[in-house]
Amino acid sequence: MRSPRLFVEDLREGAATVRLGPREAHHLGTVLRLGPGARVRVFGSAAGEFEAEIRALDRRGVELALLGRIRPPQPARGPDLWFAPIRRQRLEWLIEKATELGVRRLVPVVTRHTVVEPRRPERLRLIAVEAAEQCGRLDVPDLAEPRPLFEALAQRPAERPLLFADERGDASPLLAALGRLGTEAVDLLVGPEGGFSEEERARLREMPEVVPVSLGPTILRAETAALFALSVVRAFAETRP
Amino acid sequence: MRSPRLFVEDLREGAATVRLGPREAHHLGTVLRLGPGARVRVFGSAAGEFEAEIRALDRRGVELALLGRIRPPQPARGPDLWFAPIRRQRLEWLIEKATELGVRRLVPVVTRHTVVEPRRPERLRLIAVEAAEQCGRLDVPDLAEPRPLFEALAQRPAERPLLFADERGDASPLLAALGRLGTEAVDLLVGPEGGFSEEERARLREMPEVVPVSLGPTILRAETAALFALSVVRAFAETRP
Numbered sequence: 052m053r054s055p056r057l058f059v060e061d062l063r064e065g066a067a068t069v070r071l072g073p074r075e076a077h078h079l080g081t082v083l084r085l086g087p088g089a090r091v092r093v094f095g096s097a098a099g100e101f102e103a104e105i106r107a108l109d110r111r112g113v114e115l116a117l118l119g120r121i122r123p124p125q126p127a128r129g130p131d132l133w134f135a136p137i138r139r140q141r142l143e144w145l146i147e148k149a150t151e152l153g154v155r156r157l158v159p160v161v162t163r164h165t166v167v168e169p170r171r172p173e174r175l176r177l178i179a180v181e182a183a184e185q186c187g188r189l190d191v192p193d194l195a196e197p198r199p200l201f202e203a204l205a206q207r208p209a210e211r212p213l214l215f216a217d218e219r220g221d222a223s224p225l226l227a228a229l230g231r232l233g234t235e236a237v238d239l240l241v242g243p244e245g246g247f248s249e250e251e252r253a254r255l256r257e258m259p260e261v262v263p264v265s266l267g268p269t270i271l272r273a274e275t276a277a278l279f280a281l282s283v284v285r286a287f288a289e290t291r292p
Numbered sequence: 293m294r295s296p297r298l299f300v301e302d303l304r305e306g307a308a309t310v311r312l313g314p315r316e317a318h319h320l321g322t323v324l325r326l327g328p329g330a331r332v333r334v335f336g337s338a339a340g341e342f343e344a345e346i347r348a349l350d351r352r353g354v355e356l357a358l359l360g361r362i363r364p365p366q367p368a369r370g371p372d373l374w375f376a377p378i379r380r381q382r383l384e385w386l387i388e389k390a391t392e393l394g395v396r397r398l399v400p401v402v403t404r405h406t407v408v409e410p411r412r413p414e415r416l417r418l419i420a421v422e423a424a425e426q427c428g429r430l431d432v433p434d435l436a437e438p439r440p441l442f443e444a445l446a447q448r449p450a451e452r453p454l455l456f457a458d459e460r461g462d463a464s465p466l467l468a469a470l471g472r473l474g475t476e477a478v479d480l481l482v483g484p485e486g487g488f489s490e491e492e493r494a495r496l497r498e499m500p501e502v503v504p505v506s507l508g509p510t511i512l513r514a515e516t517a518a519l520f521a522l523s524v525v526r527a528f529a530e531t532r533p
Binding site: 270289 | 385389392426427428429465466467471506510511512513516519523524526527529531
């Protein structure tokens with residue numbers, strides 16, 4: 052069995068010990084029934100991944116000794132996912148799966164046809180942390196605050212292509228577009244259930260960095276579209292040198 | 293707004309009217325607040341898709357008049373997904389998403405490291421039906437009964453490649469394997485959370501139709517692996533003539 056992995060927000064390479072809170076203590080002590088002497092792994096985006104050993108554990112927290120680095124830090128390379136907020140359960144699911152598939156940043160944007168529901172940022176963050184711990188990545192994707200689409204786009208670096216999932220028939224398939232661009236350094240934009248408005252579509256298509264793409268023959272729900280697009284970018288990146 | 297779509301198991305082209313049960317009556321009458329005269333669409337894998345009009349509707353059912361065919365039937369072309377059964381909520385989610393992404397048939401197989409939970413076939417079938425109605429496909433994927441892996445494999449046509457998601461590092465990326473095979477006419481095999489046993493892996497790798505493939509740098513949960521693989525096959529098929 053693989054050692055359990057724990058994300059440590061502010062992990063630094065020089066540290067000798069790390070102290071974690073009740074969530075991690077519960078997971079290690081109660082769920083996995085580990086105690087002092089057991090080996091675990093800890094990771095953080097700036098420091099990489101380390102072998103560690105449990106020194107002390109009670110309900111309030113756990114103390115770990117860092118034994119040595121087993122993986123150096125890596126720059127986050129996946130796409131940013133821009134998406135219209137969706138209902139709670141589907142959003143939680145999207146966060147988990149997008150994290151597994153290597154999303155760099157989750158950027159909810161408010162469009163004409165979306166209603167923003169109240170968010171619970173701590174819970175959403177925890178879902179991303181647990182997915183990162185489980186899947187082996189070294190960082191946790193950023194969860195941005197929801198903002199109006201064009202306001203957010205105006206502040207996005209315009210050199211990086213933004214692949215926009217367009218429901219109309221004339222866009223080329225996502226994988227073909229990636230091949231033409233010749234890079235996996237792209238971001239993704241997926242619309243709300245009701246689609247983008249005509250005005251939004253027209254404005255998007257006027258932006259030079261926006262590349263309309265088709266996702267295939269059936270209509271995907273918003274969260275399925277996001278996962279499809281992240282999967283294809285990941286698969287494309289894997290075939291590149 | 294698109295007209296609502298309803299799957300009709302035994303739809304025949306020559307029929308003048310179709311009678312559906314309480315589920316469809318509830319959906320049309322109570323959820324969508326439609327009544328006699330409203331237009332809907334009905335579809336079935338053998339007959340294609342038809343424009344229809346509500347003639348009568350009460351709690352027990354709805355009667356529709358078929359007005360004319362708007363799409364001919366299409367052969368189901370997506371991959372079969374072979375997978376080890378997973379826990380209920382994740383299984384339901386897998387069925388919904390796999391249906392949207394075009395899976396032809398869902399084939400649960402029992403491996404060394406899986407426990408089969410009790411299934412509720414009617415509920416699982418309903419999830420597939422609703423996903424098919426929503427996404428625009430003309431058929432509903434088949435849901436096979438769980439069977440032991442090698443017993444089921446022995447009865448599978450050996451000409452069709454079976455892409456096997458192998459956790460070991462030496463398999464080539466899924467998209468590269470598809471490119472080498474030069475066809476999207478493949479099936480997919482995704483293992484249980486605990487992975488395949490060494491003996492299972494060795495037996496799989498001996499089968500000439502089995503092609504081990506890698507799904508990328510992070511470890512995907514069983515249902516994420518399935519959706520990733522279906523997405524990549526769909527994207528690959530879209531770029532083919």
